[in-house]
Amino acid sequence: MIRQLTEKDRDSVLEFAGDRPAENLFILGDIEAFGIESDSVTLWGDYDEQGNLLSILLRYLENFIPYAQNPDVLDGKAWADVMLKSGKLKHLSGLQNLVEKIVPYIETSVQKKKLCYYAKRDVQLPLDKEQMRGDVKMLFPEEAEKVVQLRNSIFTGYTEHSETLRKNMDKGVSRTYYIERNNEPVSSVSTAAETKGAAMIVGVCTKKEYEHQGFATSCLIKTLSALSAEHKQPCLFYDNPAAGRIYQKLGFEAIEKWMMVNY
Numbered sequence: 225m226i227r228q229l230t231e232k233d234r235d236s237v238l239e240f241a242g243d244r245p246a247e248n249l250f251i252l253g254d255i256e257a258f259g260i261e262s263d264s265v266t267l268w269g270d271y272d273e274q275g276n277l278l279s280i281l282l283r284y285l286e287n288f289i290p291y292a293q294n295p296d297v298l299d300g301k302a303w304a305d306v307m308l309k310s311g312k313l314k315h316l317s318g319l320q321n322l323v324e325k326i327v328p329y330i331e332t333s334v335q336k337k338k339l340c341y342y343a344k345r346d347v348q349l350p351l352d353k354e355q356m357r358g359d360v361k362m363l364f365p366e367e368a369e370k371v372v373q374l375r376n377s378i379f380t381g382y383t384e385h386s387e388t389l390r391k392n393m394d395k396g397v398s399r400t401y402y403i404e405r406n407n408e409p410v411s412s413v414s415t416a417a418e419t420k421g422a423a424m425i426v427g428v429c430t431k432k433e434y435e436h437q438g439f440a441t442s443c444l445i446k447t448l449s450a451l452s453a454e455h456k457q458p459c460l461f462y463d464n465p466a467a468g469r470i471y472q473k474l475g476f477e478a479i480e481k482w483m484m485v486n487y
Contacts, residue, residue: 246344286314304329344459363400411439425460
């Protein structure tokens with residue numbers, strides 16, 4: 225039986241999704257930031273006849289994310305019906321083995337489908353800080369524009385606005401470390417969607433003329449050190465094997481694949 229959840233269900237949902245904080249970073253982060261009953265977020269749960277929670281589906285704006293501790297019990301058709309009836313489906317994302325159970329039942333044209341590796345790093349793993357350069361700086365919220373300009377110069381189709389980054393930094397769900405030359409950032413690493421127990425690593429970049437000098441690695445080590453001090457598990461997406469090798473050297477292990485489908 226599927227029903228829409230309320231704040232009364234918060235503890236049971238957090239316990240259900242909290243068994244895998246890295247995999248459920250977006251679900252847990254959205255609940256922490258917006259609650260269960262808001263214009264931005266809607267949450268549904270599927271229960272068996274004994275009242276046990278089998279799977280959940282979170283809507284954040286026009287993006288839907290499913291989760292089930294046991295993929296075998298996720299009812300793909302039922303969740304597809306919920307999303308279609310909401311009239312808000314534009315994006316479906318989540319662990320591949322869950323999303324693939326839903327996609328066949330969505331009778332809407334797929335605009336784009338992408339598959340990435342999803343990796344996490346054990347908080348207890350030691351860090352080799354000797355690899356870190358001494359000139360890594362922490363970005364202040366009022367400096368957001370200069371890192372946004374760096375990313376715009378490197379990433380094709382980068383759309384984040386400096387005001388969005390600044391607000392996320394003010395809210396404590398994002399932070400950025402960077403290295404600069406001639407008073408301009410040339411390499412940076414950020415976090416996003418930080419929760420009490422995990423954080424997403426994003427925006428890892430270095431200007432071409434400064435590549436292969438350990439700049440991004442230094443920013444990463446600084447970020448990982450800060451997260452470790454707060455007992456937050458770092459996780460990230462990657463689809464580039466070369467990037468994957470860098471992350472593996474720093475202790476990241478691929479969990480599963482993450483699928484993103486645009487309609």
